[in-house]
Amino acid sequence: MTPMLEQYLRAKSEHPDALLFYRMGDFYELFFEDAQTAARELQITLTTRNPGAESPIPMCGVPHHAAEGYLTELLARGYTVAVCDQIEDPKQAKGLVKRAVTRVLTPGTAVEDGNLRAKEHNFLAALYYDPDERAGGLAWVDCSTGEWSGLYSRDAARLWQWTAKIGPRELLLPEGLTPPRETPLSGIQITRTPLRPHFDFAAGRDKVLSAQSVADLAALDCNDKPQLVRAMGALLTYLTATYMRDLGHLAPFKPVNLGRHMLLDEVTERNLEIFRRLDGRKGQGTLWHVLDRTQTPMGGRLLETMLRQPWLDLAPIEDTQAVVAFLVEDEGLRRHSRExxxxxxxxxxLITRIFLGRAVPRDFTALRQSLGALPRLRGLLDTAAAAAPKAAAELLSGWDDLDDVCELLARALVDSPPVVVTEGGLFRQGYHPELDELLDLAEHGEQKLQELLAREQEAGNLPKLKLGYNRVFGYYFELTKSAGYPPAHFERRQTLANCERYVTPDLKTLEEKILASGETRKTLEYNLFRELRDHIASLRERVMDTAARVARLDVWQGLAEAAVIGDWTRPELHTGQAITIRAGRHPVVEAVQGVGNYIPNDVSLDETAKVLLITGPNMAGKSTVLRQTAIIAILAQIGSFVPAAKASLGLVDRVFCRVGASDNLAQGQSTFMVEMMETARILRQAGKRSLVILDEIGRGTATFDGLALAWAVVEELCGRDDGHGVRTLFATHYHELTALEGRLPGLRNFHIAVKEWKGDIIFLRRLLPGPADRSYGVEVAKLAGVPRNVVKRARELLEELERSRDPGQGGRASRERGQPSLPGLIAVSRDAGDATGQVPAPLPNAATVLLDELSRLELDRMTPLEALTLLCDWKGRYGGNAC
Structure with a gap:
């Protein structure tokens, strides 16, 4: 065991769960199991340190100047990496160079660009829940910007929903706390930490007060939220252990105020395809792809936050609308701002990496270029200040160009500095007098030697005096014996057969400067770089304030650009319940299909029509109308224009969206189970100011079960018990539900128009009042390419089934309904009454239902008591009094 390996193992023992990158010269080396893991994951060569030994030590390494790329790949695969650097100069070290772990890299604490997506947050989160107190807290921080926030709730499900919603890269959980099976946390690395000290309240409180420089938790609105303080303390403890330095880059803590923002849970975001498509992919097919016209990463992240948490207050919505409208009208200002x-x-x-000491030279040049664009932005705003709305004027009133910082960086750094800080070549001539002299020696050293030679030749009248160099004596003057006698200040160093070699004090001084200038220059430049970094870091608050202003301006122009491209209009928002949309469109579908191929639709919700029951065949466009209504409401409440000819919307506090079919087989949840779980959450959490989007409830089970469930859900949303319905768009294939119009308050029938033409169907994509005449399922199957013989046979079977269901009508009435009736449901809900207070009569075909149930009975397995119970149930459902 060599001293070097002993040093390695000591560092490894302090971070047993991390891959240890151990600096040796120009490489980071890994040994033992770490080497085997890194070689496999990074596809680099695995060697051994002592190949001839009985137990060779596995070993692999990467160049230190290229390490960031390898670290990025390991972090992307979920590994934690501890970087062990040399903490003393090898040239001054006596014996083994001192080394220590200087940073620990995890997926949630990354700050380098290679580990981050420009317009997305990179959150590290911590969740704590106390089952005894029935309360918990969730805190999250983006280490790359210092932004952090949190949420306190007595509802554990809400905390897990928010965890899935913000999608942290890494989640800290105390031992014993397990995520619920129904919460999708795929792609999130879960890090288990001990309850103490990470989630200890007293330690967490002290760390929070210190990090935020406040004397009382009340200043952070956390004095009555001990569980949230525990989660915040866990974040600070973890960050201190990984960064190993002061956490002064954290911004003021801002807890989420649920009363100020529309709530969009992770299921709604997924079903509306706001950031990802239903297949989990990003890009085309998402609302984000259509809406995001921002030019800067800060603007993109701010827009993401706004989309996840739209406003509930009219004031910020209207302020944003005013600036967006101003930029829509001023095409020149918008174009020049984008440029x-x-x-x-x-x-x-950039400023966070500089503050943390993680910046490289290219970060400073990027900062310099960015600051160089600020005067132009201010000039554009100044020009339009007279007509600008209030929000734009407020933005301009505190504008800081940071021109002193830009001037300093322009004067200090060369245009294209090297990648490695320690190699020199960073600074311009004229920045520092001592460095100028060293640079002059490095660039003109040979010229100065020739000038000294010329002076000696002239002073001593020695025209044949020569200048030479070797590795033993360094620089020297050479004089042949016939060329003359040397001056008195020449010191003989070597005698050869036909010449003598000399040095002079001036020559030795110049030689020392030239030979030392390279290393001295590198050392001086590194020290100057650190001084520059510390100075810029001290200005972080100014840079962050300017960054926030630039982000707001970027969001405004991006929303204006999206409005112009999509031909969107400014919506009207109010505090009432009514939602009126004229010629509304789905922005994502329209972007894919083209403006000319999209059919707009009107939607109106008010006190007399709070629940729209929408029927129509598959592929007709029911889901599109449903989703576009929710998307228009969300866009309106971030201050954006909306894809509609005209829109007037009452503020929405929550949007619930249940569409499509999905399952979670890994957790043992079928498609129908997932559907019912999402429906249950909607019915329990939706309020009178919510907007509910439901598509095909109850289709994942037997016909009668599904119809009964869908019927009951509609009654609940119409406010059967309290009379206060929830604004709802409900798409269904159960045509029996259309009979509820007039029986349930606030329910109105609508359908998607379809036209039959020569045995085929044409989708008109128009939402019209009234129910659909039938489902057209067989016709849709034909359009989908189902073989003709199958389609023909399906039609024959359909006619046969309809005749058997309703022989008196020859199939016609039943075909109009599209599904077998369920009279029992009406009978069960007699107490509800219709809009006039009259009790609705049972639907016909009770005998058909009874025969269907009889055909499915297994009489040989029934006991007499079970048979009697069933007869009582039938009597109660189909007439007469129950037993």
Whole structure:
């Protein structure tokens, strides 16, 4: 066991769960199991340190100047990496160079660009829940910007929903706390930490007060939220252990105020395809792809936050609308703003890396270029200040160009600095007098030697005096014996057969400067770089304030650009319940299909029509109408224009969206189970100011079960018990539900128009009042390419089934309904009454239902008591009094 390996193992023992990158010269080396893991994951060569030994030590390594790329790949695969650096100069070390772990890298604490997505947050989160107190807290921080926030709730399900919603890269959980099976946390690395000290309240409180420089938790609105304080303390403990330095880059803590924002849970975001498509992919097919026209990473992240948490207050919505409208009208200002913003890099993450000491030279040049665009932005705002709305004027009133910082960086750094800080070549001539001299020696050393030679030749009248160099004596003057006698200040160093070699004090001084200038220059430049970094870091608050202003301007122009491209209009918002949309469109579908191929639709919800029951065949466009209504409401409440000819919307506090079919087989949940779980959450949490989007409830089970469930859900949403219905768009294939119009308050029938033409159907994509005449399922199957013989046979079977269900009508009435009737449901809900207070009569075909149930009975397995119970149930459902 060599001293080096002993040092390695000591560092490894302090971080047993991390891959240890151990600095040796120009490489980071890994040994033992770490080497085997890294070689496999990074596809690099695995060697051994002592190949001839009985037990060779596995070993692999990567160049230190290229380590960031390898670290990025390991973090992307979920590994934690401890970086063990040399903490003393090897040239001054006596014996083994001192080394220590200087940073620990985890997926949630990354700040380097290679580990981050420009327009997305990179959250580290911590969740704590106390089952005894029935309360918990969730805190999250983006280490790359310092932004952090949190949520306190007595509902554990809400905390897990928010965890899935914000999608942290890494989640800290105390031992013993297990995520619920129904919460999708795929892609989130879960890190288990001990309850103490990470989630200890007293330690967490002290760390929070210190990090935020406050004397009382009340200043953070956390004095009555001990569980949230525990989660915040866990974050700070973990960050201190990984960064190993002061956490002064954290911004003021801002807890989420649920009363100020529309709530969109992770299921709604997924079903509306706001950030990802239903297949989990990003890009085309998402609302984000259509809406995001921002030019800077800061603007993109701010827009993401706004989309996840739209406003509930009219004031910020109307302020944003006013600026967006102003930029829509001023095409020149919008275009020039986009051009200027295109030159601005990620100011928030640049200054954070500088503050944390993680910056490389290219970060400073990116900061310099970004600051160079600020005067132009201010000039554009100044020009339009007279007509600008209030929000734009407020933005301009505190604008800081940071021109002193830009001037300093322009004067200090060369245009294209090297990648490695310690190699020199960073600074311009004229920045520092001592460095100028060293640079002059490095660039003109040979010229100065020739000038000294010329002076000696002239002073001593020695025209044949020569200048030479070897590795033993260094620089020297050479004089042949016939060329003359040397001056008195020449010191003989070597005698050869036909010449003598000399040195002079001036020559030795110049030689020392030239030979030392390279290393001295590198050392001086490194120290100057650190001084520059510390100075810029001290200005972090100014840079962050400017970054926030640039982000707001970027969001405004991006929303204006999206409005112009999509031909959107400014919506009207109010505090009432009514929602009126004229010629509304789905922005994502329209972007894919083209404006000319999209059919707009009107939607109106008010006190007399709070629940729209929408029927029509598959592929007709029911889901599109449902989703576009929810998307228009969300866009309106972030201050955006909306894809509609006209829109007037009452503020929505929550949007619930249940569409499509999905399952979670890994957790033992079928499609129908997932559907019912999502429906249960909606019915329990929706309020009178919510907007509910439901599509095909009850289709995952038997016909009568599904119809009964869908019927009951509609009654609940109409407010059967309290009379206060929930604004709802309900799409269904159960045509029996259309009979509820007039029986349930606030329910109105609508359908998607379809036209039959020569045996085929044409989808008109128009939402019209009234129920659909039938489902057209067989016709849709034909359009989908089902073989003709199958379609023909399906039609024959359909006619046969309809005749057997309703022989008196020859199948016609039953075909109009599209499904077998369920009279029992009406009978069960007699107490509800219709809009006039009259008790609705049972639907016909009770005998058909009874025969169907009889055909499915297994009489040989029934006991007499079970048979009697069944007869009582039938009597109660189909007439007369129950037993």
């Amino acid at each position: 200027a913003l295109a030159g601005v890099y990620d100011l928030e993450r």
